[in-house]
Amino acid sequence: MDLKFTDEQNMLRDMTRDLCSDYSDVAVVRKMENDPIGIPTELWAQMQGTGLLGMRIPEAHGGMGLSLLDCAVIYEQLGRFLAPGPYFDSTAMSAGALVHSGDANWQAKLLPAIATGDSIVVPAWLEPDNGFGAIGVQLRARRDGDDYxxxxxxxxxFYARAAHKLLVLARTGDEDESISLFIVDADSAGLSYEQQRTMASDTQYKLTFKQVxxxxxxxVGAENSGWKTWTTALQENLVLLAAWAVGGAxxxxxITVQYSKDREQFDKPIGAFQALAHYMADASTVVEGAKVLVLEAAWAHTEGKSIARLAPMAKLFGCKAFRDVTAMAQQVHGGIGFTLDYDIQLFYRRAKQLQMNWWDSRYLEELIASEILDGSGRSIDDPFTV
Incomplete structure (x- = not known):
């Protein structure tokens, strides 16, 4: 495994860091909390101008066609700045599902517009009281003449009110994996929206489909082929979520190390106390380990190797590192770390949120276990609900 970054990867890292520093500082992150749209206008415009929204979209469809390793470098910087916006949901997940569906018609219609940011397509996947596996998809799509x-x-x-279209996972049969993907206009009759409040104060919605x-x-693609398409896209993009988590951690x-140098107690910086110093030393070790695991997963995919085990491992460990490091950071800050005036709580809340979203820790552990024990890569339907 060669993890020496190329000149192009270094350029992508520096460009993303500069862009986020200018257009996604803490003030922007705070402003977007519980915003009904959730997209910072200037940041989105800059991502459009630099072509970053097309990073995972093939060049044949107007994107940059970057490798997963290139994108992991970018996502680490996005995570460092907690950059808000539907770049993952639309340009990674929805675009990735379209690519893996093999549906040339929808690819031609949507991928170029997603790559430019002119069209935002977000997935509608999870359901109340259902799990992350295929049987968790119970929203029905029934045939009625020429329609569904x-x-x-x-x-x-995520970002449902910003979307022009939705990528909806719906059940079209009685077998566990009889799931299909549909492109649904965001303003369709019978579709209602209710904003959800979350611990990360990000932009999420509950959507009710009534005779839509x-x-x-x-x-999208063949009927009942949606689950395989979806999980293939999500497995790849777990690596990007892990990179985002590592950047945040x-x-x-x-932030915590600097605070421990500035904050004094008993006439010396609190970082001089052994207990706190050891906490930060342990955290540094964990973060560096998470970085290597994420980059290994991204490198393996770029080299055409299987990431059936590495991708869930990267997301599991990366999010755990983010959660543990921010919990430690709160302790070092003391009680004021939980107040809204301090930035560290922004990271703490998002760390737990990311750990629970997409595939959560329990589901990832089941996927890894199935790979370790029998290598089946079978679909898992865990008892945990969302």
């Missing part, structure tokens, strides 16, 4: 009619509820739909009618052409540790 969608009925059900989706939760944790879509044409047969809304189907690294920045939270930097």
């Amino acid at each position: 009619v969608l009925d059900g509820v989706k939760r944790h739909v 009618r879509v044409p047969q052409s809304a189907l 690294d920045r939270a540790l930097e």
